[in-house]
Amino acid sequence: MSKFTKLCRESSRHSSGSSSFVCGICADRRPSKKSFAIKGCTHSYCSDCVRQYVTCKIEDRITRIYCPVSGCHGSLKPEHCRSILPSKVYDKWGDALCEAMISARDKFYCPFKDCSALLVKGTDYRDIFESECPMCHRLFCAKCKVPWHSEITCREFQKLHKDEREREDIMLMQLAKKKKWARCSKCKFYVERTEGCLAMRCRCGHTFCYNCGAYVSDHYCTNCKH
Known part of the structure; x- marks a missing residue:
């Protein structure tokens, strides 16, 4: 039996009839009021560890979060964890769950790296080229999914190598064309x-x-x- 499994069992045993318990994650003895039970299983951990565990999962863009014990089917849900999570993490989890419900073919992100807002394709997106991000209000090409390239057509842009698609590269191409x-x-x-x-x-x-x-x-x- 692994040390982690022993700690988990001890955690469950103490949390049910003692004023303190040993957290199966940090291995510290904590007061029972700090115990946080996982839904769907018998495992409990201290709320601080569960908070950190959930936060790390959300940072890794994992929305389905299960009990830390390998093979356990216990799960953590946003509404169940709301009382121990910072509002920023809770909101981010909710946004990630909503995003996960959108088909990959129906969504893309603002091409500006300092924005990257989630955008959803409309029914007429195939006929749209020049678009404005509703978050950062900058123009981008909905077809090429890059910042707007007013100097060249989409066909010309898509023929370029990936290392030639920056605005400076396109400006140089235009200058070369003008100077022949x-x-x-x-x-x-x-x-x-x-x-x-x-x-x-x-x-x-x-x-x-x-x-x-x-x-x-x-x-x-x-x-x-x-």
């Missing part, structure tokens, strides 16, 4: 042609056509015939 810069097809570095033929040699050593981006081995591009 070409991009190395190997290292993705932008280059500007000032004179000479269309065969460009990038700093990475790759040679490509400034007009179409195809690889060239000499000064003539067989792809675009320049």
Whole structure:
């Protein structure tokens, strides 16, 4: 028999007929008035440990909380624990339970990391692109689920690599388009042609056509015939 199991049994035995009991979690002897019984089983622990136990579970985004004893079917419910939980933890538990009831395909979160508010898709969400978060009031793209990218279309955005989707990256792309810069097809570095033929040699050593981006081995591009 493990030490934890012994403590749990001793906890249950003392809590029923003694003025004190041994908590099966912290192993301290506590007055019986500090005992908190788990619903659906015979285990009891001190209210401080139960409070900390529940708080840790909620922080880990676990909404179904069971008795700490492995295999035990006793459970903890928000209404049962309300008297020992801080209001912030109790409210967070309730919000998490509500969120868990929403299908994963029907919910997403505000793309701004300092907000991350839960958002629910409407029936016409497929036709909506530019949207405003009701919590932080900033614009985002409902289709791409990122901060609003006014400079490029959704199709252009989704073609970008994940490390090229920041606002600064998009602004650089727009500048390159305006200046008619070409991009190395190997290292993705932008280059500007000032004179000479269309065969460009990038700093990475790759040679490509400034007009179409195809690889060239000499000064003539067989792809675009320049």
